[in-house]
Amino acid sequence: MPSTRRLWLAAGLGSVLLRPAWGTPEALEAALREFTGGAPVREGRVRFEIAPLVENGNTVPITIAAESPMTAADHVQALAVFNSGNPQPQVAVFRFGPRAGRALVHTRIRLSDSQRLLAVARTSDGNYWSRSADVIVTIAACVES
Amino acid sequence: MARTLITMPERARRGEVIEIRTLISHAMETGYRRDADGRLLPRDILRRFTCRYDGELVFGAELHAAVAANPYIAFHTVATATGVLAFSWEGDNDFVHTESRTLVVT
Numbered sequence A: 001m002p003s004t005r006r007l008w009l010a011a012g013l014g015s016v017l018l019r020p021a022w023g024t025p026e027a028l029e030a031a032l033r034e035f036t037g038g039a040p041v042r043e044g045r046v047r048f049e050i051a052p053l054v055e056n057g058n059t060v061p062i063t064i065a066a067e068s069p070m071t072a073a074d075h076v077q078a079l080a081v082f083n084s085g086n087p088q089p090q091v092a093v094f095r096f097g098p099r100a101g102r103a104l105v106h107t108r109i110r111l112s113d114s115q116r117l118l119a120v121a122r123t124s125d126g127n128y129w130s131r132s133a134d135v136i137v138t139i140a141a142c143v144e145s
Numbered sequence B: 001m002a003r004t005l006i007t008m009p010e011r012a013r014r015g016e017v018i019e020i021r022t023l024i025s026h027a028m029e030t031g032y033r034r035d036a037d038g039r040l041l042p043r044d045i046l047r048r049f050t051c052r053y054d055g056e057l058v059f060g061a062e063l064h065a066a067v068a069a070n071p072y073i074a075f076h077t078v079a080t081a082t083g084v085l086a087f088s089w090e091g092d093n094d095f096v097h098t099e100s101r102t103l104v105v106t
Helices: A004-017 A025-035
Strands: A040-041 A047-051 A055-056 A058-064 A075-084 A090-096 A105-109 A115-122 A128-139 B004-007 B018-024 B044-054 B056-061 B072-077 B083-091 B095-105
Touching: A004 B018, A025 A040, A025 A075, A025 A115, A047 A115, A047 A128, A058 A075, A058 A115, A058 B056, A075 A105, A090 A105, A090 B072, B004 B095, B018 B083, B044 B072, B056 B072
Parallel strands: A040 A128, A055 A128
Antiparallel strands: A047 A058, A058 A105, A075 A090, A075 A115, A090 B056, A105 B072, A115 A128, B004 B018, B018 B072, B044 B056, B044 B083, B083 B095
16 A cells, blocks of 8 residues: 555645646746836735635635825826736736825736735836735636636 | 726715726636637637726726626726716727716815
8 A cells, every 4th residue: 555645745746747837926927027127026015905715716806005195296106916826927907197096996806726916016216016915716717618 | 888887976075085986797708718619719808997087097907817707996086176087998809888977076
């Protein structure tokens, strides 16, 4: 009888090898670079609200926000959301003028698997701030026809 | 024609930050799903949403396939003067839908 440890090791290896080519952290990195132009991204100032345990990946409510006075001189220009487990790393980019009043947006997204999400804010002085969120999805989007 | 639902106050005080909630009926077909015969369903999604307040862009969004069907987007704007808010959704297959609402500022 093979040892349970070996079975677990084999299962672990299988899950790594069988992972589809899409939804890699590298794809997320590339999409992030496209948004920031390679500028450094610091963690903080961004709020990312999402349920840590999602029952249905087809419609997942999220709220993303960034602290900002939202004046013409100092405001958040954009909030971008990226994912690491869907076929495409981009989710959405929200753009704000100073007249938006608040750098806050609610929307609903799709998640094809349990994964890490990243929200990135670009401020009018050219700085980037981020916040990540880990989500466990029990029913994935994209699987049903 | 797509159905939309826009929820916002009809009037606001000058300088008040108001919330605008928008919903549009759209399948947001990702391009990654297959039909019963295994053929890939072509992508048909909304790519862009904008809100202009008296012509000035106050909020915009670029959407990808990861946005859920019937896109719901809620955001804010500062009530500056009585005027028209114009909403526009654009997408694949030349999809365009526009709506407008008047905001009375006192």
